[in-house]
Amino acid sequence: MKWRYRKQEFPPSWYDYPKIISIILSTRKITPEAAEEFLYAHKKNFYDPFKLKSITRIVERLAEALENREKILIHGDYDVDGISGAALLFRAMDRLGFYVDHYIPHRASEGYGVSQKAIEKAAKEGFKVILTVDTGISAFGPAYSAKFKGLDLIITDHHEPKRANINSPKVIKKSLQKNFVKFEEDYKTSKYILPEAYAILNPKLEAYPDPNLAGVGVAFKLLEALYTYFDADSEELYEDLDLVALGTVGDMVPLVKENRIFVKKGLEVLTNSNKAGINALKFVAGISDGEINPFHISFILAPRINAAGRISHANESFELLITEDEEKAFALAENLQRLNNKRREEERAIFDEAMEQALKLDLKENYVFVLSSERWNYGVIGIAASKLVEEFRRPVILITFEQDIGRGSCRSIEEFDMHDTLTRFSEYLESFGGHKLACGLKIRKENLEKFKEELNLYASELLSGLDLEPALEIDGDVQLSDLKEDFIEYYRLLSPFGVGNPEPVFSLKGVAVDRSSIKVHRERHVSFWINEQEIKLRAIYFDGQEKLKVLSESDKVDLAFSINLRDNETPDFELKILDLKPSSNN
Ligand SMILES: [Mn+2]
16 A cells, blocks of 8 residues: 655644644644644634624524514434434424424435425424524525515525536526525625525635534534523533534534534533433444444444435434433334444445446546446435545546436545536536535436536546545654653544544554564454564554565564554553555665
């Protein structure tokens, strides 16, 4: 595997921390001045929610609803961000005395965005306000019909607002006529097209210090503002940070700035949660004991919460997150466990089929893989697309067709802004939405070939010069003596690791391994000790058996490794080897 060093933004010597810590701060672009705030990630560093200008109008409208006992429909989304966001609003507003109910659209039959059915339900059942979470920024049609029916639609969302596409004014004109939209100046004076809602809360529309909040994070800011307005005890709200952590990690937004505080504090709450549903889910998944970290969310909790929306209905997960009844929680959690197994099977089938198609593509002409089928379950294609991106390090679009209409899931790489690209080629699309790294789209069959062609022409211009070969990303090179120091205490402060703050990886060159200590475990894993310069370090190389020969035959080796923390054990950390080669220093 190729080793690629991450760019260090500032010289490590500028920081007041051990070198190994300074390297990580530097590759994370944390300035020396901001280092302390990053490491300690304290709640006192939450930004003032009223920095979001539109929040005042929303808080005042909601206060009016409380006073007049008006019914509020919380409209969520079917993924873990939208579900935990809806559960968060429901729980907190219920505590404050609001008259709330919820609506989550069905993924397969209603699709992405604000549901027309929800608007009709709200009108028929006497709701006065619809409050969205994690969705709505492109709800042009629904916003119009809500207005027409006399409902106040309040949108809270974090998705990219539609930018007026300077490349194709024709398309804008078309959507203007079709959707009753208006232009709004954004703070950088570029233009957005926004739905005609009562109010829109989206950190990407305002001069807010952290534009990368997840949907659940935006909902949390609104609640902070409501709690301030009603002078309620915010400690009570912080007990719900477990939900914020679930949605924030699950939505794969960068864990820096406010998201980092949400997740750091939220993981503590999640570890000792007071919610029946979360405890039941942890129990059936086998992670009841011990600290919860982002890995547990990404690979264990979030997939189970998402499985309901993909295979059945997201309401089942919403129920789990709001119930106080332990027995009910247990039954719901077991159901999610079952749905998740089913999801896994479907995902494997799609991945295998897409892989087969991908291997037939000419890599020089297909910088973006656009693959399609009529058999794929729309609810699962996004995960399969992510796995293909990992495999090939290229953007991937998987589309599933039902007659003439295809619905697609797009996943991208850092170097390729998917949302921007789809905006460019929107004349071929019925609709689209999402982010830089992940989008959804709708396309007619007759436009597929042209879309594929134009997209790849553009992509090859953009990507052909870049090094897309998969590589091991390394934060920096260290010396044995750097590992002797008392760095581990600081190291613990760098977590949680995840998107935007990946688990640190270091290289160590020209190391002599204590050959007599090499051991193979279960014919797969290899462990050994480094015993040099009065330093004694244990190293473990999972699935490292194929490198056994290099290890036992080289005088010195170069290692790439991350740190494995071992709570209450000695030594309190070990090196987790990720790659190893004969030393280049010889
Ligand atoms: Mn989201």
